[in-house]
Amino acid sequence: MSEETTNSGEPVRVPFMQRVLDNPFILLFIGIVFPTLFYIIWGIMEIVNIPIAP
Amino acid sequence: MSAIQPPAELVWWKQPLDKVEGTWIGIALVWSLFMFFMMPFWHIYGKQNLSSEAYKTTPQAYMAKTQAMVDQYTVRTETAAQLPVVRPPPGSDVYLLGRLWQWYPLLEFEKGQTYRLHISSMDWQHGFSLQPVNINTQILPGYEMVMTITPDTSGEQTIICNEFCGIGHHTMLGKIYVTEGGQ
């Protein structure tokens, strides 16, 4: 995974962060999980926990 | 290679930054962090913070509480519809409701005193927009929001509905009168 080959076939070491940015599906995962967790789930938990009026 | 072509280098992660980018990223990061910390700072040292105090309620329950307050503290009525003007004691819980297309009741506060203002909607969503002082919040049916406010200017303030609520939306006004202290 960490190796990319040029068309002429010689292997090149690709740094970890570049491999992350080159993988659309890892990015898709991050782009859905972050807002779902921080915005939607956290927000809904707060709404659910609003107490009933005395 | 231009931005519409693949990068010229197979490994671009290790290319050094130009000074112009590095400098700007540093400046922009400092500014971003400053703006972020400004918000908690204002919670501690600023005076205008919206409370997160809120309760689940029902239109019936909320109406009952509002009516009880109206019955107790009405000082006069206004307009052809005989809308009550309520002057609650300072420090008390004050109930304001929005409904199609009216804010009920009208309120009278004393300058410099603090009130616990509850607001809810009887039907659709409404917007509480107090003008000209310019305080705006969202009012939802089923939720009772509590703001602890201290009017520090006297005179007439108008509550305008600023969430679209149907054809009569533009007629939905209310009033908060603020009297000078000691009256």
Add this chain to the structure above:
Amino acid sequence: MSDNQFRICPESGLQFHKPAEMLMRAHAVVAVVILLIGGIAALLVTLTRWPAIHLLPADRFYQLLTMHGTNMLIFWMISFEIAVLYFCSSTLLRCRLATPRIAWLGFALMLIGIIVNNAAVASGTASVMMTSYVPMPANPNFYLGLILFAVGALIGCFVFLATLVVAKDEKTYEGSIPLVTFGALTACIIAVFTIASGAIVLIPTWLWSLGYINHIDAAMYRIVWWALGHSSQQINVAAHVAVWYAIAAIVFGARPLSEKVSRVAFFLYIAFLQLASAHHLLVDPGLSAEWKIFNTSYAMYLAVLASMVHGLTVPGSIEVAQRAKGLTNGLFEWLRKAPWGNPIFSGMFISLIGFGFIGGISGVVMGTEQINIIIHNTIYVPGHFHATVVIGSTLAFMSLTYFLIPTLFRKQVAFPGLAKWQPYLFGIGMSSFTLAMMGAGTLGVERRHWDMAFTNSALGFEYPASAFTLMGIMGISGVVAILGGAIFILVTVVSVFFGKSVESESSYGISATRLMRADPVVVPEGGHGAAGKWGFAAPGTFVLALFFLAIFVLYYAVNWKYLASVWPMS
């Protein structure tokens, strides 16, 4: 896959996969038709909010405002963006589009959704604004149309992702995808989140409108709806930033200052931009300050940082390219001698400036947790988002269209004289429009409001005279901008349907010819810096960026000061 499925554009050297090309054309044509419908609604809405004219009765006004909102903010943008996604995958990667038939299914669903939604609004039974806040009911077809459109758009997103996989498998490129494609990927990822949120909120709402569900909670609706409503505008941001980079490359042959910086900035969009849906909930009941602060600030303003980086690197890359061509005098010769008569460039540059200075700054200021108290639901809000979505995204897409007419549609740009002025008319009209709205909003004028004079209200209220003046300026500027929009539609429709075919030269072919076959800009020895000043590759851009920051800081401070004058509350 046979070779005759592809054509090489003789001018630009771009390689088009024929099925992808047909899809791009179809999406772009639908987008422009929607822009026309939304534009007519815009004119009538503007003429109603212009107090001296106050054209429509209240029911028509709210109906057309609903139509304007959904068509412009959802249908126009996303339809055009699907075309951009196909362009950035199939064309830029020189690759076949994955599953064109399924892509056509997506197109059909989007088109049916648009028709169903618009028919519901046109019937007068769905004047609920784009947001359709429960429990205000709409005709069920209003929601159904949006759901069908969303499913179609989601299919488009997956076709884009599948095309990236195909390109990698078939090795149509080497190394990483181009930066512009990476920007399109960012838009696609945000779109997937947006559309999924839309489905989560709209399907139950649709069932509720049909009577199968009793109750939809207003607060829950708002949280999930804004994951759709705000994030959909973040798709636009990612897409138009990608378009800026593309146009810098197309017109100047500019290469990114640094692939790493620009891609990390897009990555910050992917991770954090969508959190800003909280901007709409800052004065809602019951949400904690912690939730508001974390989300409204895109997790410590990291997405704002990203926008500030793009705002530097896009013009910076143009500056470097221009300096490499010898425009090295002073700080700004590169900018002065830019092709201001070419609407591909002028539109893109006005989009960049307008988005940053007007839309960006106002967005961050009003998205500050406490400052939102003095801005929520005033006409400041549409002032802000017309600067981001209209000056930022729409104008960028218009600029790109001037490039696509000769390359994708193979037609000469009609009325080149008009086209040359169009971005100025539209951009300057819109800038004045948005600034007037922001001014009026600061004076408390409400958005989505038929009558700022409150006729027939039992209790009256009078805004200051300056508020009426500002709304008048808004009206005039709005009409100017709409004229600019009308010219765009005229030029586009005449070019595409009645225009002369491109032979060897086209109106804007000069810039396009350098595209793929051109040598990239020569980078001086010792990196970019050799052509600049103070060791900076792009000193002029840096000065512009500092100017931007100064305005930002000043305006931010002014608003805190204004907030401090409001009644104390806790």
